[in-house]
Amino acid sequence: MVLFKFNDDTEIxxxxxxxxxxxxxxxxxxxxxxxPGQKLTEQELCKExxxxxxxxxxxxxQLEADGLVENILNRGSFVIGMSEQDYEDMFExxxxxxxxxxxxxxxxxxxxxxxxxxxxxxxxxFYTMRNDIDKMLVINSGFHQVIYEASHNRMLQKLLSSYxxxxxxxxxxxxxxxxxxxxxxxxxxxxxxxxxxxxxxAGKLAMEIHINRAKERRCG
Amino acid sequence: MVLFKFNDDTEIxxxxxxxxxxxxxxxxxxxxxxxPGQKLTEQELCKExxxxxxxxxxxxxQLEADGLVENILNRGSFVIGMSEQDYEDMFExxxxxxxxxxxxxxxxxxxxxxxxxxxxxxxxxFYTMRNDIDKMLVINSGFHQVIYEASHNRMLQKLLSSYxxxxxxxxxxxxxxxxxxxxxxxxxxxxxxxxxxxxxxAGKLAMEIHINRAKERRCG
DNA sequence: AATCGTATAATTGTATACAAGAATACAAAG
DNA sequence: CTTTGTATTCTTGTATACAATTATACGATT
Numbered sequence: 001m002v003l004f005k006f007n008d009d010t011e012i013x014x015x016x017x018x019x020x021x022x023x024x025x026x027x028x029x030x031x032x033x034x035x036p037g038q039k040l041t042e043q044e045l046c047k048e049x050x051x052x053x054x055x056x057x058x059x060x061x062q063l064e065a066d067g068l069v070e071n072i073l074n075r076g077s078f079v080i081g082m083s084e085q086d087y088e089d090m091f092e093x094x095x096x097x098x099x100x101x102x103x104x105x106x107x108x109x110x111x112x113x114x115x116x117x118x119x120x121x122x123x124x125x126f127y128t129m130r131n132d133i134d135k136m137l138v139i140n141s142g143f144h145q146v147i148y149e150a151s152h153n154r155m156l157q158k159l160l161s162s163y164x165x166x167x168x169x170x171x172x173x174x175x176x177x178x179x180x181x182x183x184x185x186x187x188x189x190x191x192x193x194x195x196x197x198x199x200x201x202a203g204k205l206a207m208e209i210h211i212n213r214a215k216e217r218r219c220g
Numbered sequence: 221m222v223l224f225k226f227n228d229d230t231e232i233x234x235x236x237x238x239x240x241x242x243x244x245x246x247x248x249x250x251x252x253x254x255x256p257g258q259k260l261t262e263q264e265l266c267k268e269x270x271x272x273x274x275x276x277x278x279x280x281x282q283l284e285a286d287g288l289v290e291n292i293l294n295r296g297s298f299v300i301g302m303s304e305q306d307y308e309d310m311f312e313x314x315x316x317x318x319x320x321x322x323x324x325x326x327x328x329x330x331x332x333x334x335x336x337x338x339x340x341x342x343x344x345x346f347y348t349m350r351n352d353i354d355k356m357l358v359i360n361s362g363f364h365q366v367i368y369e370a371s372h373n374r375m376l377q378k379l380l381s382s383y384x385x386x387x388x389x390x391x392x393x394x395x396x397x398x399x400x401x402x403x404x405x406x407x408x409x410x411x412x413x414x415x416x417x418x419x420x421x422a423g424k425l426a427m428e429i430h431i432n433r434a435k436e437r438r439c440g
Numbered sequence: 441a442a443t444c445g446t447a448t449a450a451t452t453g454t455a456t457a458c459a460a461g462a463a464t465a466c467a468a469a470g
Numbered sequence: 471c472t473t474t475g476t477a478t479t480c481t482t483g484t485a486t487a488c489a490a491t492t493a494t495a496c497g498a499t500t
Contacts (some may be wrong), residue, residue, distance in 0.1 A: 015293060016483065018281070042452075052485040054274070057453090061238070061278045065285035067378050073235060074452055074491050089373040096316060153309040158287050159379070236453065262482075272455040277483090294461050294482055 017051050018058035024049070025059055029068050029081050030169045036081040040069065066162070087170065094163045095211045097156060098144070102203040104151035106195055113150040114196065120146055121192045128181045136181055141168070143188055147195070170218060180217070187213065237271050238278035244269070245279055249288050249301050250389045256301040260289065286382070307390065314383045315431045317376060318364070322423040324371035326415055333370040334416065340366055341412045348401040356401055361388070363408055367415070390438060400437070407433065 028034045045056045060077045063069035070078050082090075109117075120143045127135045141164055148157040187210040194203035248254045265276045280297045283289035290298050302310075329337075340363045347355045361384055368377040407430040414423035 018483090041450095043450085053452090054277075054484055054486090057274075058278060058281045061281045062285050065282050067374065075493095076452065085372075086374055090375045093317070093320075093373075093375055093379070096320065097313070100313075100316065152305075153313075154287065154306055155310045155313055159313075238453090261480095263480090273482090274454055274456090295463090296482065 016055065018055035018062070021049060021051070021055055021059040022062050025063055026066070026068065026165070027169065029063070029079055030166065034079050034081070036079050038079045040077040040079060042076070082166065087167070090163055090166060091215055094160065094167070095208070097160055098211050099204045099207050101147050101151045101153075101156055101160065102191065102195065102207045103200050104153055104156070105147045106198050106200050106203055108152040109150035109195065113146060117143070117146045117150070117192060117195065121188060124185055124188055128185045131181065133181065136184065140184065140188075183213070236275065238275040238282070241269060241271070241275055241279040242282050245283055246286070246288065246385070247389065249283070249299055250386065254299050254301070256299050258299040260297040260299060262296070302386065307387070310383055310386060311435055314380065314387070315428070317380055318431050319424045319427050321367050321371045321376055321380065322411065322415065322427045323420050324373055324376070325367045326418050326420050326423055328372040329370035329415065333366060337363070337366045337370070337412060337415065341408060344405055344408055348405045351401065353401065356404065360404065360408075403433070
């Protein structure tokens with residue numbers, strides 16, 4: 001059973017070009033390789049990625065829907081990107097919805113999802129023992145994803161997933177002190193326990209604490 | 221000065237075809253003309269709208285980003301649409317953020333935006349006097365838009381705008397009793413007054429009341 | 441020298457052409 | 471009659487070609 005796809009879409013092979021292009025452009029914009037205001041000329045992107053304009057334009061349209069790019073009629077696409085204020089705002093919005101997600105998850109979680117959450121948490125314990133921070137970051141994301149799914153709220157799931165996608169490049173520069181793994185594990189244990197025991201109040205509180213600490217750590 | 225664009229994007233002329241196509245397809249999916257599970261064959265859409273596949277595909281990509289359509293590799297696009305549960309969930313999410321928006325708006329609103337909010341409210345009074353429900357629905361949307369802008373939170377603005385866009389077709393079948401206009405006006409007056417007086421607590425409360433009533437009315 | 445106008449080049453918007461994979465129809469085997 | 475394999479058709483994915491708009495270069499005029 002495959003629990004976690006290491007979903008770096010930039011290297012998906014069996015997908016339309018525009019999908020991997022989208023992921024690459026998202027990455028390049030969010031990491032600052034492509035800067036706000038910069039013109040994205042289709043021809044240059046064609047040469048850069050060695051594909052024709054069709055998939056390029058499709059990727060640009062999706063970036064536009066994400067709000068990372070602005071398209072001006074007959075003049076082309078320009079990078080919008082994310083300001084520090086944008087990140088701050090997104091973080092605040094994420095926090096509120098992560099807390100709400102716990103409540104809905106407790107109300108609606110299925111047995112299968114509960115098993116998956118437990119299994120995911122056990123992976124966290126395993127990687128903490130192994131002291132594997134990179135794996136932990138992936139599992140961390142996965143743990144929250146299970147909660148999103150368990151909320152059975154498509155809107156919430158889509159939104160929080162996209163926020164994760166936006167914020168993940170911030171996490172790369174995270175403070176990783178010696179207590180990172182054990183601290184994060186403890187925080188997730190509280191969340192997991194509350195969900196298992198269907199304790200809404202405790203779950204929301206545990207999530208709030210976790211997200212606030214995540215902000216201080218500048219990563220999940 | 222143009223206060224309100226009657227933004228039925230289905231009739232924008234000076235825009236790429238894919239933009240008006242997107243609006244039309246959104247409308248057709250949200251009003252149920254195109255049903256969940258239905259295959260959207262590019263050729264058929266070409267004939268339907270008398271354009272080539274290029275703009276069709278671009279519109280489909282954006283619908284995919286909206287979550288209204290699912291794209292399966294080499295098999296095409298399928299309508300996802302919005303279930304009643306989706307609408308319910310979206311409404312709950314919207315509520316949380318409309319309330320949050322008031323708080324941020326009060327903290328960050330500029331003089332220009334305050335003027336615009338006042339002007340918008342005065343239009344509401346005018347159209348209430350004129351008993352013009354259709355205009356009222358548009359102004360109602362505009363009033364909230366000003367608050368979104370005043371929150372100076374791009375993420376929030378984008379999210380709530382898209383929710384408005386999704387929910388607007390629901391409003392068309394709204395209960396429109398004889399008190400609709402005066403009730404809605406009174407609700408907005410409370411919100412407006414609280415923002416003008418920078419009373420966060422009153423503003424959030426007024427918005428919560430307004431949104432809850434809007435849910436009962438099944439429209440803004 | 442600065443500004444305006446025109447011609448040219450470059451870029452986007454749209455349509456079409458070609459390639460690759462998926463669905464369908466149908467025949468042959470069990 | 472059902473099933474399986476294959477050929478054909480259809481659809482999508484990608485590249486290219488053409489049209490329309492915008493940007494640039496350069497010379498003429500003041």
